[in-house]
Amino acid sequence: MITPTNSSLGTLTDDQISKVSAKGEHIGGLPPSKEAFFHLAVYEARSTAGAIVHLHSSYSAAVSCLCHEDPSDVFPPLTAYQIMRLGKVPLLKYFRPGDRALASEVRAAAREHKAMLLANHGPIVSARTIEEAVYAYEEFEETAKISLLLHGRTTSLLTSSAVADLVESFPS
Numbered sequence: 001m002i003t004p005t006n007s008s009l010g011t012l013t014d015d016q017i018s019k020v021s022a023k024g025e026h027i028g029g030l031p032p033s034k035e036a037f038f039h040l041a042v043y044e045a046r047s048t049a050g051a052i053v054h055l056h057s058s059y060s061a062a063v064s065c066l067c068h069e070d071p072s073d074v075f076p077p078l079t080a081y082q083i084m085r086l087g088k089v090p091l092l093k094y095f096r097p098g099d100r101a102l103a104s105e106v107r108a109a110a111r112e113h114k115a116m117l118l119a120n121h122g123p124i125v126s127a128r129t130i131e132e133a134v135y136a137y138e139e140f141e142e143t144a145k146i147s148l149l150l151h152g153r154t155t156s157l158l159t160s161s162a163v164a165d166l167v168e169s170f171p172s
């Protein structure tokens with residue numbers, strides 16, 4: 001199930017939600033989002049992914065437009081929930097909307113990462129359930145906001161041993 005193309009989330013009804021097969025065929029509801037193909041790429045690559053949230057929210061989109069020194073991890077280690085819910089977040093290069101070449105980039109990143117950021121676009125966040133994916137997306141947007149608020153300030157980051165302890169204590 002996925003949001004239909006050109007839809008407003010506030011007015012969607014159950015029967016309008018688009019249904020797509022694992023091969024990408026439209027099998028019910030309104031025609032699917034033009035971005036359905038990269039959602040399928042995440043499900044293919046990540047057996048633990050039961051739901052995906054992808055939006056173009058302001059703070060995350062802003063971070064997606066920054067130049068990043070380390071594109072393998074766009075956020076510094078700021079908070080425990082960021083580490084637990086998002087892990088390392090890689091930046092994927094820019095593709096125009098609907099470009100199928102994005103699917104292979106997303107598929108490769110999704111093997112290692114539950115969250116990723118599409119350059120000049122927005123995040124893709126996956127989790128076991130839709131509730132977990134929504135919470136993880138909220139964490140993404142808040143982390144983006146915090147990282148922008150702290151930009152240019154001397155910041156106390158989590159130490160590498162604190163990050164390692166979180167990863168060990170809360171495996172994804």
Ligand code: ZN
Nearest residue numbers: 035055056122
């Ligand atoms: Zn998008």
